[in-house]
Amino acid sequence: xxxxxxxxxxxxxxxxxxxxxxxxxxxxxxxxxxxxxxxxxxxxxxxxxxxxxxxxxxxxxxxxxxxxxxxxxxxxxxxxxxxxxxxxxxxxxxxxxxxxxxxxxxxxxxxxxxxxxxxxxxxxxxxxxxxxxxxxxxxxxxxxxxxxxxxxxxxxxxxxxxxxxxxxxxxxxxxxxxxxxxxxxxxxxxxxxxxxxxxxxxxxxxxxxxxxxxxxxxxxxxxxxxxxxxxxxxxxxxxxxxxxxxxxxxxxxxxxxxxxxxxxxxxxxxxxxxxxxxxxxxxxxx
Numbered sequence: 001x002x003x004x005x006x007x008x009x010x011x012x013x014x015x016x017x018x019x020x021x022x023x024x025x026x027x028x029x030x031x032x033x034x035x036x037x038x039x040x041x042x043x044x045x046x047x048x049x050x051x052x053x054x055x056x057x058x059x060x061x062x063x064x065x066x067x068x069x070x071x072x073x074x075x076x077x078x079x080x081x082x083x084x085x086x087x088x089x090x091x092x093x094x095x096x097x098x099x100x101x102x103x104x105x106x107x108x109x110x111x112x113x114x115x116x117x118x119x120x121x122x123x124x125x126x127x128x129x130x131x132x133x134x135x136x137x138x139x140x141x142x143x144x145x146x147x148x149x150x151x152x153x154x155x156x157x158x159x160x161x162x163x164x165x166x167x168x169x170x171x172x173x174x175x176x177x178x179x180x181x182x183x184x185x186x187x188x189x190x191x192x193x194x195x196x197x198x199x200x201x202x203x204x205x206x207x208x209x210x211x212x213x214x215x216x217x218x219x220x221x222x223x224x225x226x227x228x229x230x231x232x233x234x235x236x237x238x239x240x241x242x243x244x245x246x247x248x249x250x251x252x253x254x255x256x257x258x259x260x261x262x263x264x265x266x267x268x269x270x271x272x273x274x275x276x277x278x279x280x281x282x283x284x285x286x
Contacts, residue, residue, distance in 0.1 A: 006034055006054050007062065007113060016067035017082050018091050025076070026114055028062040035059065040262055042269075043220060044213060045152055046204040058156070059205045060149050061119025064126045068110035071097040073125035077199055078137045089132040097125060104169065120157055123150035124169075127176065138197035140187055141214075144180035145201045147173045148217065178225040181218045188214070212263070215245045219270055223277070232281050239278050246271045 009024040016023070028034075034054050038047035050056045066073045072090055082090075101108060101121055108121060126146040133139040154170035157163070187193040188211070195201075200208045203217065222242040229235045249267050 004054055005029060006057055014065065014079070016070060016072055017080055018072040018087060018094070019067060019070040021067055021069035023068055023111065025065055026062060028057070028059055042266055043148065043152075044203050044207075044209055044216065044266075046206050056116075058114075058116050058119050058153065060153060061114040061116065061122070063149075063205060064122035064146070066110045066118075066122050066125060070094045071101060071110070071125055073122055073129045074133075074137075075126070075142060075199060078133065078142075081137070083134060086132055086134060090129055093128070093132070097128060100124065100128065104165070116153060116156055116160065120150060120153035120166075123147070123153060123173075126150075127173075135193055136197060138193045138195070138199075140180055140193055141184045141195070141198040141201055144177055144184045144214075144217075145198075145203055147177035147180055148203050151177060174221070175225055177217070178221040181214060181221055185214055185218055209263070212249055215249050216263070216267065216270075218242065219245045219249075219274070223270065223273060227277060232285060236278060236281050236285075239274050239281075242274055243271065243278075246274070 007026050007028050009026055011024070013022040014025045015021070034051060034057060036049040036051055038049050040046055048057060048059070063075065064073050065076050065079045070091070071094065101124075104124070105117060105121055108117060110118060110122075112118070114122075123146045127143050127150065130137070130139040130143045130146065133142075151170045151173035154166045154173060158166040158170060184193065188195060195211055201210065201213065202208060203213060209216070219242040222238055226238045226242075227235065229238065246267055249263075
């Protein structure tokens, strides 16, 4: 019978720089027909269909390294690259991380194989831990990416178990993503954080949309979250700024390796929706 494993443990132990706990990091296996690729959503999320042999697989669940003891969490490239100042801050907030996890999930164990619950929890922890990281790790960009990934996985959890608290947490992380993506763009433009320090910022694991992805998601999240702003003049200002983002992305409107047809179509649709909203609001204030 073929193996139905979807992940493996690294032979060499990882030592947590915060609490010195040793664990064997888990990664997803690739190939063997494990992933049935589905459509790309308007949020640039790649959907995967359930696999009859391997079941439902969540590739995002494996991206964050989490110490099972102190719950220190980060993308793997940053895990051991940590300053003394960062270490002290993250160590001092260990109890807070444990409280957050217990509050939302009860008892969960990161020594176990990753599943949807552990994946969602890992991004929640990632956002918390990157709050204490230095700018050379591009923490704002990583908080933005971790937030939208958390929003996705918590929404998946809600769909799976129908627990309304998971839907609330998903909505919370969409709002966080809206804030962090705009902050990221501002910091990138000022040169205070650098895209190359962000690594693969996805937002999904299969394709790094880079700076274009940040511009697009700033625009998409403005439509999704920013339209709830009560001040109509502020909404207009936000949406006009978003139109400028999309104009930069749209360029000549021609596809290329950098901007494939799938993204161009999404940019067009988003631009049209934002224009519709702006026309409506301009009429309201006349």
